Amino acid sequence: MKSVRIGAGLGFYGDSWRPVRASIERGGVRYIASDHLAELTLAILQKDRQKEQSAGFARDAVPMLLDLWPLAARHGVKFVLNAGGLNPEGAREALARAFRDQGWRACIAVVTGDSVLQRFEALRGRGEALAHMDTGADIATVRDRLVFANAYLGARPIAEALAQGADIVLTGRVADAALSLGPIVHELGWRWDDWDRLAQGLVVGHLLECSGQASGGNFGSAGEWARIPDLLHIGYPIAEVFEDGTAVITKAPGTGGRISFDTLRQQLLYEVHDPHAYVSPDVVLDMGTLRLDDEGDDRVRVAGATGARRPDTLKVVAGYHDGWMGTGVIGFSWPDAHAKCVRSAEIIKGLMAERGWPAEDANIEFIGYDSLLGAHADPAHRDDLNECFLRMTVRTSDRRIAEGFGRLFPWLGLSGPPYAGGFHGIERAKELLGIWPTLVERALIEPDIEIDVEAVA
Amino acid sequence: MKVGLWRIAHARSGDKADRADIGLFAYDAPTYRVLAREVTAERVAAHFAAICAGPVEVYRLDNLLALKIVLNGALEGGAARSLRMDNLGKTIAAALLRMEIEAPADLPRLGA
Missing domain, CATH: 3.30.70 (Alpha-Beta Plaits)
Structure with missing residues (x-):
């Protein structure tokens, strides 16, 4: 059966990419999905951009790719990163410059259209209340103090960028799991309304988006944490996803940490609200039907997640x-x-x-x-x-x-x-x-999404 | 007998805006049945009365032997405006593991 292997990149801005090397060298991955944006990382990037207009992206992306690209190119590995932050074009410019200095070639795509701060008045004009999702408070109370506002985009523009030949896809704000779901759908050719398979892909993306947290890092427990082997050489999680939606989560041979029923379920429920309706831009996932079958030797099979139709709104934070x-x-x-x-x-x-x-x-x-x-x-x-x-x-x-x-x-x-x-x-x-989560009609945001692929040589 | 959750379960917490969330995991099926019965929204709310404005939600995941616990209004408005040392609520799971519940003495993890 056709399959694709995705490896976890960073789990936050400032995380280490040292373990990614093992996933590329010995993990058989085709893609690295790297998450640089926590809920409020954009606030840090906004401060950078206020000081310097060409900044506003996650600065670790360029040194990370400078370090890993020769190895990745040799193994045919592509990267999907949300390191574009508030300035994906700026991130590409910096990366392209660094690649040219080295004499390297790559096709680098940027996905834009997530930033909606400049469009807030227009959105209000089209009937969007932009009220606080949890408290219902009126946006007017904070309107003149806003520093950023970005929609969580889905996996589709990432898959399209890959279809256009990108080796590296730089996005701004996208759902963290979309960094994996994009290459999965691109490789396996799933339909965008195949809710159960998308749900499986979302599970995989969610398991990969926090790097070492799926492989025994931060294993919240009394005593058991000390039995996780060799955190010094922890392997980041790797997913092999099959055409039928099932997946095996593992890590590169010879690395530390652990992939097990216990380490994976800790990550599966991490930062989830209602596990029976985990909302993403691409599908609504029910975690109550899935199975995590621990096959031993750091291999866990994931199957049985169910999905429901994607929402008509996108979350904006x-x-x-x-x-x-x-x-x-x-x-x-x-x-x-x-x-x-x-x-x-x-x-x-x-x-x-x-x-x-x-x-x-x-x-x-x-x-x-x-x-x-x-x-x-x-x-x-x-x-x-x-x-x-x-x-x-x-x-x-x-x-x-x-x-x-x-x-x-x-x-x-x-x-x-x-x-x-x-x-x-x-x-x-x-x-x-302060943080202001709100919902906006998808149809008012998606027409402004742009995908631009540039060959750097 | 009274048992601290740390002896029979493991847990991880995280944040979303002003909401702290905790995954609580039984090491085995008999313990899961006890957790599902004893770790109620009311008891968790009482345990976190000092930090959580509420409400508290508890979701069951029988397939994962897990409970998902959500503490609404527990992070002083959110990590980036909180004055707390643990502004991200990463240690809230440890605080939950200090909660005691009524449990039979013959649970697997309590074996002599």
């Missing part, structure tokens, strides 16, 4: 400016480490009050005690900790207050409670962004 965060950190050793952190927080609050610095919100956490588990921290040893760090954060609309906040802390070293140590410098103010 916008980000809006939502104030500034100031951060201060100071650490204390035993004795009374926690109590000294508490006292320091009181002093800082007093300084804020004396200066008349308003903060809409403040958060006090104790690193080494409760900064990760919060209310679920076990208080048993709170008063006898070896050491404890105070981390204090404030949210304010005034950037100067956020900048000044961190500067309140060093003074405590000589004039506060004793045995302070581990000072790591003053933290700068950080811009905070």
Whole structure:
């Protein structure tokens, strides 16, 4: 039966591509699907672009392809990446320049049309409310603070770019799983209304989109995580997808980590809301019918997912400016480490009050005690900790207050409670962004999708 | 007997906007039946009362011996505006594993 093998690339902007090498060398993959965009990565890219108009794409794509392309070209491997971010053309320009410098040839496609910020008024004019998907709030409350707004496009433009001969497809925002579903549909010739097969393809894409999280990385457990072998040499997941929609998830021979029923089901349900109606631009997936058959030796067969007709709307996620965060950190050793952190927080609050610095919100956490588990921290040893760090954060609309906040802390070293140590410098103010998910009629977005293929030589 | 979930299940959490989500997985079928009975939306909501504005949703996946738990309004409005150290809610699954449920002493993972 006809099949295609896809390997996972990055799982986020800044992830390592070192394990991708094994998938290309020994994993038999034809495609690498690389996800560079988490929900709010576009906010980071927007800041880059404000500083420099030619920026706004994920900067790791060029060094990654410079490192992997000679190997990939030798093995006939193509890449699909959403590293275009807010500027897919800019990403191609940078990549084409780097390839020309090396004397390499490649057909590089860009998919655009996901960015809808400039079209918001036009969309409103055509009857789209753009209300917050979860709260129903009116877009007017954040309209003048929006910094980006991008629709999640589906797999179809990726498949079309491949059909036009692309070796590398650079997109902006697409559904993460579409990075795999695009090459799957292109290779296996599925119909775009074959909902059950598309559902299987979506499962595969979802399993691959977070790199090592499917092969034993971040295996959330007590004790079991330590039995995952050789995380140092973890193999990213590889899917062999068959024409009938079934798939085998595996990894390159000789790599670390693990592909099993347990590691795959952790990834399958990751960042899913209703697992019986997992909505993507291409199909609505029911995970309640599928089977994960663990065949041993890092091979798991996936079958039986069912799909329903794709929605008439596309999800758009916008980000809006939502104030500034100031951060201060100071650490204390035993004795009374926690109590000294508490006292320091009181002093800082007093300084804020004396200066008349308003903060809409403040958060006090104790690193080494409760900064990760919060209310679920076990208080048993709170008063006898070896050491404890105070981390204090404030949210304010005034950037100067956020900048000044961190500067309140060093003074405590000589004039506060004793045995302070581990000072790591003053933290700068950080811009905070609210997130605005909304739905827009597909028919108002898809006509603006453009696919452009360019031969670089 | 009272059993901490960490002894009989594994879990991973993630974020979408202001929503934290947790996959909770039984290591075996007898344990899954106990989880499906004991880990209710009400109990999870009580466990996360300090951070979750609610509501809490729990979905069953008998085929995966898993529960999907969704905590609405649990991330201070979302990762990029949260003041928390764990703004992405990655450790919320660990907090869930600290929850205790009533379970029979003869579950496979509790064997002597």
